[in-house]
Amino acid sequence: MKNALLFCVALLNLPLALAQDSGAEKQLANARAAIADLQRIVAPAGIEESYKTTIGGIDQWLNVRGQDRTNPIILFVHGGPAAPITPTMWEFQRPIEEYFTVVHWDQRGAGKTYLESAPEKVAPTIRIERYVDDAIEVAEYVRKRYGKRKLILVGHSWGTIVGMGAALKRPDLFHAYVGIGQVINTRENERISYEYAVEQAQLHKNEEALKELASIAPYPGTAPITRERIIVARKWPQHYGGLSAFRSNSTYYFNGPLLSPDYDAAQVKAIDAGSLFTLGRLLPEFVQVDFSQVKTFPIPVVMFLGRHDYTTPTQPTLDWLAQVKAPSKQAVWFERSAHMAPWEEPGKTLVSLLHHVRPLAD
Numbered sequence: 001m002k003n004a005l006l007f008c009v010a011l012l013n014l015p016l017a018l019a020q021d022s023g024a025e026k027q028l029a030n031a032r033a034a035i036a037d038l039q040r041i042v043a044p045a046g047i048e049e050s051y052k053t054t055i056g057g058i059d060q061w062l063n064v065r066g067q068d069r070t071n072p073i074i075l076f077v078h079g080g081p082a083a084p085i086t087p088t089m090w091e092f093q094r095p096i097e098e099y100f101t102v103v104h105w106d107q108r109g110a111g112k113t114y115l116e117s118a119p120e121k122v123a124p125t126i127r128i129e130r131y132v133d134d135a136i137e138v139a140e141y142v143r144k145r146y147g148k149r150k151l152i153l154v155g156h157s158w159g160t161i162v163g164m165g166a167a168l169k170r171p172d173l174f175h176a177y178v179g180i181g182q183v184i185n186t187r188e189n190e191r192i193s194y195e196y197a198v199e200q201a202q203l204h205k206n207e208e209a210l211k212e213l214a215s216i217a218p219y220p221g222t223a224p225i226t227r228e229r230i231i232v233a234r235k236w237p238q239h240y241g242g243l244s245a246f247r248s249n250s251t252y253y254f255n256g257p258l259l260s261p262d263y264d265a266a267q268v269k270a271i272d273a274g275s276l277f278t279l280g281r282l283l284p285e286f287v288q289v290d291f292s293q294v295k296t297f298p299i300p301v302v303m304f305l306g307r308h309d310y311t312t313p314t315q316p317t318l319d320w321l322a323q324v325k326a327p328s329k330q331a332v333w334f335e336r337s338a339h340m341a342p343w344e345e346p347g348k349t350l351v352s353l354l355h356h357v358r359p360l361a362d
Contacts, residue, residue: 028258035090036261043067047101050086050262052116053141055105056125056134061086061112062142063262065093066101072175072361073101073148074353075139077166079157079181081282082274084111087257087267092346099354101146105138107131107162112267114274126281128289132165139166139173150175152361157181157312157339161289171298176360178353180304181339184316186289190220190233192313197236209236225287227280234311242310245338253343292316297326300360304352306337306344330356 041048045068052059063086066073074096078085084106096102106113108122108131139151153174155163160182167177183189194213201209213219213236216229223229237243244250257268303321305314321329332352337344 031259032261035259039065039090039094039261041065041067041097045069047146052112055137055141056108056130058108058122058125059113059116060108060134060138061106061116062138063089063104063106064101064142064146065089066097068098069101069146071100072152072358073103073142073146074152074154075103075105075135075142077135077153077155077159077163078104078107078110079159080107080110080275081158081278081286082107082110082114082271083158084271085156086111087260087263087271088253088343090260090262091252091256092342092349095346095350096353099350099358100152103138103142103151105135108134109278110274111263111270114270114277115267119277123277123281126278128161128165128282128285131162132169135162135166136170136173139170143173150361152176152178152357154178154180155182156342157183158286160312161286164291164294167297167299168294174299176300176302176357177297178302178304178357179317180341181306181309181312182303182314182317183289183312184291184320186287187220187225188292188316189312190225190230190287192315193237193242193310194219194233196242196310196313197233197240200240201236204240206236209239212236220287225283227283230283237310240310241308241338243339244344245306245308245336250340253340292320294320295324297324297329299326300328300330301326302330302332302352302356302360304332304334304341304349306339306341307333307335308338311339328360332356 047064047066047069049064052061076085086104089104093102109126142151151174153163153167160179163177167174198213212232216232219233239248241247257263257271303317321331334341334345334348342349
């Protein structure tokens with residue numbers, strides 16, 4: 001097992017080697033085949049495509065699924081950095097595909113895309129601005145390929161940084177923006193998350209947690225937010241349900257790629273490799289992210305807020321929504337979720353998309 005970070009956040013604990021036993025591997029293969037069969041889109045008007053295309057000068061992978069190509073298109077910008085949703089979308093997405101066509105994009109340095117280019121070629125381009133420009137290029141490509149005037153833009157976690165940047169830069173491409181696990185101000189998020197961890201550790205008399213948390217105090221303080229400090233800072237809030245509500249771990253998510261019909265063993269391994277590759281290069285920029293001074297947002301904005309999210313705490317997002325001017329704005333609470341709302345409350349995700357977002361695409 002190797003350790004990496006989700007959204008610059010936590011130890012992944014993702015098993016990156018499939019079972020050595022041939023019988024176990026056969027069982028995994030049979031399970032993947034069953035999921036693939038369940039996932040097959042057979043409706044004549046449907047779309048089921050997975051392919052790579054040139055985005056930002058390198059080959060990047062797209063996955064496109066929907067039961068009716070006349071439906072609005074969601075461009076889903078994944079978290080991480082380098083935590084693609086494609087290998088776990090089978091856990092929550094099928095009902096959404098009845099009402100939307102969903103496009104997932106493995107970003108540069110992530111998943112399948114990580115394997116397409118030599119790391120030394122991509123390394124100098126690992127910058128937030130480049131990801132934003134990639135998102136815009138993907139949106140333009142998807143619009144043209146599928147004959148849509150605009151898309152619905154959804155960002156999760158790290159992907160909210162990319163998504164907000166794209167919406168601000170090219171609002172003409174999008175009907176609306178949906179933030180899930182929204183980042184508004186990284187340093188403020190870190191402060192709230194750390195304080196929650198200390199509070200919970202004291203409540204549970206967890207001496208191990210208190211000792212580790214004290215080792216990075218004051219956090220974030222004025223010292224640099226290094227990879228080592230952020231690992232400690234995110235470990236304990238997530239242990240106390242700040243990643244998945246009421247859970248100390250998220251095995252459903254971290255082991256989910258092993259059953260994905262869309263990823264082979266090498267591509268599963270690339271998730272971890274991509275996270276390690278991108279994190280250090282993006283961290284200096286990431287910790288400076290601050291959208292709190294954005295006073296006007298050019299398109300309708302809907303925030304899906306996990307009530308128990310202490311990976312990207314919700315208070316900065318609420319404060320931002322209260323002061324921003326936008327064509328429309330809405331906060332939607334997920335009472336049984338933390339950071340992983342689509343996985344934790346898939347029914348609520350679908351209903352919220354239908355009620356709050358799909359009308360914006362009419």
